[in-house]
Amino acid sequence: MPESHPAPERFPVTVDVVALTVRDGELNVLLITRLIEPFRGKLALPGGFVLAGEDLLEAAGRELAEETGVEHLPGHLEQLGSYGPKGRDPRGDVLTVAHLLLAPDFPVLAAGSDAEQAAWYPVAEVPELAFDHARILDDALERAKAKLEYSPLGAAFCGEEFTIAQLRAVYEAVWGTRLDPRNFHRKATGTPGFLEEAGRMTTGDAGRPAALFRLAPEARPTAGQPTRAVLNPPLMRPRD
Amino acid sequence: MPESHPAPERFPVTVDVVALTVRDGELNVLLITRLIEPFRGKLALPGGFVLAGEDLLEAAGRELAEETGVEHLPGHLEQLGSYGPKGRDPRGDVLTVAHLLLAPDFPVLAAGSDAEQAAWYPVAEVPELAFDHARILDDALERAKAKLEYSPLGAAFCGEEFTIAQLRAVYEAVWGTRLDPRNFHRKATGTPGFLEEAGRMTTGDAGRPAALFRLAPEARPTAGQPTRAVLNPPLMRPRD
């Protein structure tokens, strides 16, 4: 790796997080409003500088917790990719490592008046973003769509237990399609290593009560480890 | 993104490259022998520091070119992921952005006696590696296997034109499986947007001559752009 004698260049390194959730059938992304230049007043992805002695995922989790006021983040956090360092910040070269959070809907605390306010925005109506965050968001959406096809991570958008219909709503929101409830039910319950039955749902929902499911043990993250589990065969999104 | 007043930490940033190729039916990886501490004498992935004003892919390509003596790299280069910065280099925190090159076999120039010698090693017999490069190699192999399933990038291991059998040899080497030549032929030639016929192969090879193919236009990288093309339906590797 290193071999050259001149002192290596050093770069400021940030982590950004594309946090996605599904609220009333729509895919939402968490954004903050910038209070300082550059891009003051614009929306941006939550994130911040990596501190000495921190690892990337750690930093991403910390920044997200700080900016949402949420102690323990729900859902699944993974690295998306790195961008830069050239020409993405007008103040100079900054390398950013983008991350992706797939999470059930969680409330964002109101920030103090001097803090950047984080809030959920439907991805369909996201206005212009600061820096190269539009591109990062694009990549994140594509990654999320792909993840749903071949991994059990659609369930990361749901709570511990969920109905097939709730899971289907996730797929529909992320993919932006409608899926046949009957075929989806067959496929989701029929894929080995994906779901496991739990109890019963009664609630006051209209219609027949639905069975509750949870992730099968093989598909659950073990001790913080990401889950390499794979949906086989995959649950492919319709392409025309 | 940035908001804190204290000057942000700066990190040395390196790029490492996992360059893969197939030589006589075996998957090989390009490694260099380290000439300096730490890990002097050990094998490591080629790589080096990102320079000011460089982008990541650019730096990865430059380092690889420098360490192999090859001017124009063949194949497909993409970002794999970032590692660190905590505790992966005994000299201190270093962030590394790993890359993946899928390339046809190319000869590596002999380095001078004071330069680190790069050479191909069969992945099946790679000894201990420096730093966290074993983990990076693992991730790269998994990524390569997955890429072959749902992208046309298997062809990146072949030259411009190739036979179905050569392409199959790539799949077999990367996946470490044998595939039925007849079924593979049907699938490869039958997948829309994957292959396109070229001319004829005669050569002195034993057996019936094979037709030559090239990547279909939709699957070819356009102006350096990565090709988001997708194999649909995917060419799934056998899992038991």
Add this chain to the structure above:
DNA sequence: CGGCATTATTGTCAACATGACGATAAGTAC
């Protein structure tokens, strides 16, 4: 040249997966 070994390519067939959609089940709202 004729036969043999070798690889390529085309078919066939049963098992399985998918998309479209009908029919039933089991609740809530009135």
Add this chain to the structure above:
DNA sequence: GTACTTATCGTCATGTTGACAATAATGCCG
């Protein structure tokens, strides 16, 4: 109860996959 709503099961035609037979087109060897 009746109407409405959602869940779940079933059916059927079509497409895909894995196993494997058959044929095609060469080089090699005597």
